[in-house]
Amino acid sequence: MIEAVGLTKRFGAKTAVDQLSFQVRPGHVTGFLGPNGSGKSTTMRMILGLDQPTSGQVTINGRPFRELGNAQRNVGALLDAKAVHGGRRARTHLLSIAQLSGIPEKRVDEVLAVVGLQDVARRRTKGFSLGMGQRLGIATALLGDPRVLLFDEPVNGLDPEGILWVRNLMRQLASEGRTVFVSSHLMSEMALTADHLIVIGRGRLLADMGTQEFIAHNSAGFARVRAAGNDQDGRKALAAALTAAGGRVLQEPDGALRVTGLELPHISDLAHGVGVRLWELSPHRASLEEAYMRMTQSSVEYTSTEDPRAELWEPDPLALPAWEDGAAAPEVPQDGFFAPPPPGAGGKPFLMPGSAAELAGTAGTAPNNPEDTR
Amino acid sequence: MTGPATLPDQPPEQDPPLPETRPHLGHALASEWTKMVSVRSTLWTLGALVLLVVGIGLLAVGETNDPTGFTNPPHTAAAVFGLLVGQVAVIVLGVLTVTSEYATGLIRTTLTAAPDRARVLTAKYLVFAAVAFTVVSASVAVVGIASMIAVDSPQAHQTAGEWLAALTGCLYITLLGVLGLAIGAVVRHSAGAIAVMLGLVTLPPVVGGMLTMWDSLTPLGNLIIRYNAPVAIMQMFGLPTSEVGGLPGNWAQLALIVAVAGAAVAGSYAVVGRRDV
Ligand SMILES: Nc1ncnc2c1ncn2[C@@H]1O[C@H](COP(=O)(O)OP(=O)(O)OP(=O)(O)O)[C@@H](O)[C@H]1O
Ligand SMILES: [Mg+2]
Numbered sequence: 263m264i265e266a267v268g269l270t271k272r273f274g275a276k277t278a279v280d281q282l283s284f285q286v287r288p289g290h291v292t293g294f295l296g297p298n299g300s301g302k303s304t305t306m307r308m309i310l311g312l313d314q315p316t317s318g319q320v321t322i323n324g325r326p327f328r329e330l331g332n333a334q335r336n337v338g339a340l341l342d343a344k345a346v347h348g349g350r351r352a353r354t355h356l357l358s359i360a361q362l363s364g365i366p367e368k369r370v371d372e373v374l375a376v377v378g379l380q381d382v383a384r385r386r387t388k389g390f391s392l393g394m395g396q397r398l399g400i401a402t403a404l405l406g407d408p409r410v411l412l413f414d415e416p417v418n419g420l421d422p423e424g425i426l427w428v429r430n431l432m433r434q435l436a437s438e439g440r441t442v443f444v445s446s447h448l449m450s451e452m453a454l455t456a457d458h459l460i461v462i463g464r465g466r467l468l469a470d471m472g473t474q475e476f477i478a479h480n481s482a483g484f485a486r487v488r489a490a491g492n493d494q495d496g497r498k499a500l501a502a503a504l505t506a507a508g509g510r511v512l513q514e515p516d517g518a519l520r521v522t523g524l525e526l527p528h529i530s531d532l533a534h535g536v537g538v539r540l541w542e543l544s545p546h547r548a549s550l551e552e553a554y555m556r557m558t559q560s561s562v563e564y565t566s567t568e569d570p571r572a573e574l575w576e577p578d579p580l581a582l583p584a585w586e587d588g589a590a591a592p593e594v595p596q597d598g599f600f601a602p603p604p605p606g607a608g609g610k611p612f613l614m615p616g617s618a619a620e621l622a623g624t625a626g627t628a629p630n631n632p633e634d635t636r
Numbered sequence: 637m638t639g640p641a642t643l644p645d646q647p648p649e650q651d652p653p654l655p656e657t658r659p660h661l662g663h664a665l666a667s668e669w670t671k672m673v674s675v676r677s678t679l680w681t682l683g684a685l686v687l688l689v690v691g692i693g694l695l696a697v698g699e700t701n702d703p704t705g706f707t708n709p710p711h712t713a714a715a716v717f718g719l720l721v722g723q724v725a726v727i728v729l730g731v732l733t734v735t736s737e738y739a740t741g742l743i744r745t746t747l748t749a750a751p752d753r754a755r756v757l758t759a760k761y762l763v764f765a766a767v768a769f770t771v772v773s774a775s776v777a778v779v780g781i782a783s784m785i786a787v788d789s790p791q792a793h794q795t796a797g798e799w800l801a802a803l804t805g806c807l808y809i810t811l812l813g814v815l816g817l818a819i820g821a822v823v824r825h826s827a828g829a830i831a832v833m834l835g836l837v838t839l840p841p842v843v844g845g846m847l848t849m850w851d852s853l854t855p856l857g858n859l860i861i862r863y864n865a866p867v868a869i870m871q872m873f874g875l876p877t878s879e880v881g882g883l884p885g886n887w888a889q890l891a892l893i894v895a896v897a898g899a900a901v902a903g904s905y906a907v908v909g910r911r912d913v
Binding site for chain 2: 354
């Protein structure tokens, strides 16, 4: 169990982590998400006692990291795959870390086998590929067979097979009752790996809830409807009928419609009612990526601007036709390809813990706290 | 590159469990030793040191193998020429012992595995000092013994006191390396720390000489000329130092470096203990 209370870190004028309170519970893979520079690595360094918090505190199983009796037996971490001396051989590197806690040499060979580096164990790490470096970092984290594991972007640079392996490893570690806290920018991967999510933006907590709940609250599945022959009149009539029936409609550049708030059979009936044939009526499940993008839109710090050369291209954004009610539109990012927000979400686009104190307290009892399904 | 997706941790009844007890300095010493012997920079710096001291030392022995030529200084004095250059190798090794961890980011891995920073730092000092002192004094011994065998002169001598003085000189050079390690731990950059140390070792004779140009600063200048690394080393190895008269004794020189290195070491504990890594 990792518990942060009011964790704050300032670097000069820059507040990297701002009043962050959360709990990472054992038996789950907890994903740690946030845009670049949102403070994920800084938070992890504070958990590991490497950086001193400006205020607030973070404990592991009730004690600050630096007061744990045998750190490696309690906590294993992968912070940076490149954090090795390139001139040292992989096995010697692991051995030197293992010796710090008196971990026997045999364990070094075990973890090398676990991460699949046994064949390159005696090579200098300078020549390692990015993925091999990640595996070595994961091996370092596993050395002490710890109860709590932190991984900062562990799948960065891994091949698809390696990504699958890390996913299974995380899930297995969690199923053994360990606490697994993992940051990543690969949303599709996180959706498959993490049961619980902690999302931060600009150092502040944005969400702390189960993955499925997060997706459900922050995005919606939609139906894509395409009128036959892309005929303008039919599409307009259909859109009007769908809107009248309580659905929300957005037009895609190629003329297809995105519809939320209506079941597929209902859409089909309505199309039949206005005499429009359909070429496509397909369900689209909401993705974590979409939910994440919607939530973190406003807290992205390092956004790219358009390359001026892009103006040579004809922009073709999601058109906002006349029937779309303008008031609801702003929630849809103008330049992204998103579904309209789910009608149910109303003015509260995502579920937020009421206050830091609520999280800090017994999480299960806080009324507004989006507890996981345990 | 295929890893089995299972962890061979839980099942084994035959395996002794991993130790749960609080790790102690001995563990950190073992780790430091592994680190020290597993990188090439150790080989390069210590190899250079041995080559310089023994190589130049044996050349010097050969040159002085003349019954009348090798009069005053003891046998170990032949090692001093190599040492004056070789001390740089010791300093570089001391600096790299800690800055290589900062440069690569390894320090974060180390301090995550061993949050007691003082334990890690102490192990670094002890392992480095032991290795440096052993190699320096072994090289000096080789030169001294070679000289005793080769130089056949009634005036040639090496009393127990002179052996001890030479050993003090080896300790002095080791402490220069310890000072380098301490400065490396504080500034965290290899080049910066090495530059500071080279300045500390090479500039005092020059600066001291310049200060004597002003009357009011002459006492200070003379002090600096008498107390600095090259002079101390030459003196401890029994070479006649032609500088200002009334040179301090070996123990005064040693006390000075102990004080300076000690202060830097204390400072490094304070800084490393509190600072963010
Ligand atoms: N040692 C430091 N000194 C000054 N500023 C720092 C330091 N470490 C981090 N920061 C700043 O704190 C902020 C958070 O950085 P952090 O590395 O924690 O972000 P992150 O969420 O891990 O980003 P990414 O997804 O890119 O890894 C950034 O603006 C960064 O510039
Ligand atoms: Mg980061």
